[in-house]
Amino acid sequence: MGLHKDNSTAYKPYKISSASKSLLSSLAKDHEVLLSVFASPYALMDLDLSRVSSVVVAYENNSDSQTASAKALLGQSPILGRLPVSLSPGLKAGAGLSLSIKDSSTSEKQFPQMRID
Numbered sequence: 190m191g192l193h194k195d196n197s198t199a200y201k202p203y204k205i206s207s208a209s210k211s212l213l214s215s216l217a218k219d220h221e222v223l224l225s226v227f228a229s230p231y232a233l234m235d236l237d238l239s240r241v242s243s244v245v246v247a248y249e250n251n252s253d254s255q256t257a258s259a260k261a262l263l264g265q266s267p268i269l270g271r272l273p274v275s276l277s278p279g280l281k282a283g284a285g286l287s288l289s290i291k292d293s294s295t296s297e298k299q300f301p302q303m304r305i306d
């Protein structure tokens with residue numbers, strides 16, 4: 190699931206809408222959810238992530254960030270992210286992971302129509 194916020198200025202509110210939070214909650218009840226947040230990491234502050242399996246914070250809502258996030262989730266580019274700020278007891282500054290690039294043949298078998306170039 191992708192959560193997109195307007196990032197035209199740093200003064201825009203970072204909070205996620207109630208409708209988006211409700212959709213995330215509903216999806217996570219019955220499905221594995223990989224969440225891409227195209228906004229400030231502060232957008233995670235009031236989200237219930239207890240049923241979300243993975244979160245990628247792409248920081249900006251633009252085509253470059255969307256392409257980079259898709260490539261990372263498909264294993265076509267590495268993930269080297271760390272949170273720059275503490276957001277909650279479970280999301281502290283420095284939390285994150287590092288994943289290397291998957292073998293492209295594996296990615297294409299799992300998601301044959303989703304190759305991002």
